[in-house]
Amino acid sequence: MAKGKQPQLAVRRRSLSDPLAAALLPPPNETLDERESRLKAATDAKLISDGIDEMIRHERNHRKKSRAEVQVLLLGQSESGKSTCLKQFQLLHNTAAFHAERIAWRAVIYLNLVRSVRRILDALQPEPEVEEHEDTDPLAYSLEPASVIISSSGRPPSAISGTKVPNYDVYRRRLQPLMQLEDRLIRLLSSPEEDEATHFGPWEQFAPQPYTMYTNQGQLGRPAPTILIPPTKHSSTPSPLNGAASSSNSTSSPTSSVGSNKAREVAVHTSTNWKKAFSLGGSKSKSPKSPMSGEIEGWWEDPEDPVHTLHACAPYMQEMWRDKNVRQRLREKRLRLEESSGFYLDEIPRITAKKYIPTDADVLKARLKTMGVVEHTFSISSGSNRGVQWKIYDVGGARNQRQAWAPYFEDINAIIFLAPISAFDQVLAEDPVVNRVEDSLQLWQSVVSNKLLAKVNIVLFLNKCDLLQTKLDAGVRLNHYMISYGDRPNDYDSVSKYFRNKFGALHHAVTPNKERELYIHLTAVTDTRRTATIISNVRDIIIKGNLKTMKLV
Numbered sequence: 001m002a003k004g005k006q007p008q009l010a011v012r013r014r015s016l017s018d019p020l021a022a023a024l025l026p027p028p029n030e031t032l033d034e035r036e037s038r039l040k041a042a043t044d045a046k047l048i049s050d051g052i053d054e055m056i057r058h059e060r061n062h063r064k065k066s067r068a069e070v071q072v073l074l075l076g077q078s079e080s081g082k083s084t085c086l087k088q089f090q091l092l093h094n095t096a097a098f099h100a101e102r103i104a105w106r107a108v109i110y111l112n113l114v115r116s117v118r119r120i121l122d123a124l125q126p127e128p129e130v131e132e133h134e135d136t137d138p139l140a141y142s143l144e145p146a147s148v149i150i151s152s153s154g155r156p157p158s159a160i161s162g163t164k165v166p167n168y169d170v171y172r173r174r175l176q177p178l179m180q181l182e183d184r185l186i187r188l189l190s191s192p193e194e195d196e197a198t199h200f201g202p203w204e205q206f207a208p209q210p211y212t213m214y215t216n217q218g219q220l221g222r223p224a225p226t227i228l229i230p231p232t233k234h235s236s237t238p239s240p241l242n243g244a245a246s247s248s249n250s251t252s253s254p255t256s257s258v259g260s261n262k263a264r265e266v267a268v269h270t271s272t273n274w275k276k277a278f279s280l281g282g283s284k285s286k287s288p289k290s291p292m293s294g295e296i297e298g299w300w301e302d303p304e305d306p307v308h309t310l311h312a313c314a315p316y317m318q319e320m321w322r323d324k325n326v327r328q329r330l331r332e333k334r335l336r337l338e339e340s341s342g343f344y345l346d347e348i349p350r351i352t353a354k355k356y357i358p359t360d361a362d363v364l365k366a367r368l369k370t371m372g373v374v375e376h377t378f379s380i381s382s383g384s385n386r387g388v389q390w391k392i393y394d395v396g397g398a399r400n401q402r403q404a405w406a407p408y409f410e411d412i413n414a415i416i417f418l419a420p421i422s423a424f425d426q427v428l429a430e431d432p433v434v435n436r437v438e439d440s441l442q443l444w445q446s447v448v449s450n451k452l453l454a455k456v457n458i459v460l461f462l463n464k465c466d467l468l469q470t471k472l473d474a475g476v477r478l479n480h481y482m483i484s485y486g487d488r489p490n491d492y493d494s495v496s497k498y499f500r501n502k503f504g505a506l507h508h509a510v511t512p513n514k515e516r517e518l519y520i521h522l523t524a525v526t527d528t529r530r531t532a533t534i535i536s537n538v539r540d541i542i543i544k545g546n547l548k549t550m551k552l553v
């Protein structure tokens with residue numbers, strides 16, 4: 001009985017103590033007049049409330065209409081700076097997320113640093129006899145032509161009988177652990193098809209495994225990202241890296257082959273959230289718990305973390321990079337590492353510190369090749385337009401990636417095309433007989449002449465202007481590589497103007513839309529301050545163009 005009464009009591013108490021319910025009750029002894037005016041007041045209040053609801057509905061619809069989606073495609077050859085440009089958009093419009101992801105870039109920065117070391121060791125290797133090399137491919141001495149300067153006659157003569165580096169064997173032995181680490185990092189970050197890092201896989205997956213391929217159809221009929229994952233998890237596989245100690249005694253070959261890893265790499269193409277996996281607290285890289293205390297600790301407490309090998313090798317890296325003979329040998333081989341992607345050799349102690357956290361500038365400099373198409377969404381305000389949804393597509397620019405671009409042409413509003421004009425003396429990694437600027441011009445021509453893109457706003461970034469300036473200041477002559485430049489002055493202003501005119505004239509000659517206004521910017525997209533201003537201009541141009549198209553202005 002007592003049980004049955006309790007709920008009723010509770011209900012009564014609630015209704016009596018509810019001030020709103022009490023206020024709405026008609027007063028006791030209400031007269032007819034009072035009742036009439038009470039009901040009228042209630043009707044008036046409802047009318048006002050309905051009016052407000054209607055206004056909110058109207059506003060919502062209006063906002064929906066003006067919150068048109070802007071879709072932007074970043075195009076350009078590999079290493080033109082597309083992903084770096086995207087990072088700048090993130091830094092500007094999604095700053096918190098960019099900062100949260102900084103830690104995840106550690107692995108890429110480590111790999112970039114280790115690759116620079118390997119390239120030096122490759123360059124220092126004593127040359128075999130001259131006769132054996134007479135018909136050698138000019139690129140045989142480097143895997144990364146983007147940073148190797150090739151003379152018109154092929155192999156630089158001084159590369160053959162160059163400066164001897166007496167400490168070469170010592171460096172090679174001491175830096176051997178880094179070569180093993182490079183293998184490991186490549187396996188973590190690469191696609192099976194590539195010999196260059198493209199994406200992350202989790203730290204612990206580096207066992208030789210067969211792959212299972214999953215594909216599915218993405219929105220708008222676009223090919224969805226392809227994900228290659230191992231059928232089983234091999235987390236118990238012994239690590240090739242057991243801290244610094246295990247590797248320092250190793251005697252295996254110093255120039256471990258990247259190709260030997262290719263078949264067993266775990267690759268994640270484009271979509272998966274690799275950054276999350278490598279962030280602090282991310283699913284794959286939770287800070288390790290100490291077996292003793294059970295407390296969460298930093299990655300530097302994990303004996304398998306690559307930082308230990310790097311930290312142990314740091315003094316030898318420094319010594320080699322400061323060695324005058326080494327520098328001389330690199331000069332003879334025309335290997336300008338300072339100008340290459342992912343250069344961190346000038347900051348070895350900072351990068352290899354146990355508690356190193358990448359800065360914004362480090363992340364912008366980090367080189368990770370894009371495979372497929374990566375979509376990023378931002379909410380961007382511009383002038384009176386608040387919170388416009390932007391989708392920016394970052395594509396892989398290497399030749400074998402370009403077939404993936406076309407499906408995106410139908411829906412986009414704008415293209416930002418990047419052409420690295422500092423690369424006039426470089427060749428494509430994927431086709432070492434093609435000059436990089438020539439390739440950019442060809443690509444540019446096919447984009448701006450495309451009828452499907454006739455109504456699309458096009459913004460051209462003549463990129464890597466900082467490197468162009470350095471190169472010209474160092475005396476590299478444009479007319480050695482582009483005869484059409486003739487005997488014009490070899491300074492930055494003249495050269496940049498020449499490229500601006502060349503790209504502009506090509507657009508004018510082949511565009512199917514003579515009305516289209518072309519916006520050209522001289523950029524260095526690693527420079528945050530300069531790029532922020534350019535991006536905000538571009539943003540306004542694109543939004544204005546987009547609203548015009550949608551007849552909203």
Ligand SMILES: Nc1nc2c(ncn2[C@@H]2O[C@H](COP(=O)(O)OP(=O)(O)OP(=O)(O)O)[C@@H](O)[C@H]2O)c(=O)[nH]1
Pocket residue numbers: 076077078079080081082083084085340341342364365366367368369370371395396397398463464465466467523524525526527
């Ligand atoms: N100094 C300098 N470096 C740049 C500039 N733009 C890009 N880089 C560097 O060049 C490298 C390549 O840039 P990415 O943005 O990865 O090139 P990408 O066009 O995305 O290349 P793919 O993904 O292969 O198509 C990175 O290490 C960047 O930090 C620039 O204007 N100046």
Ligand SMILES: [Mg+2]
Pocket residue numbers: 082083084368369370394395396397
């Ligand atoms: Mg990229």
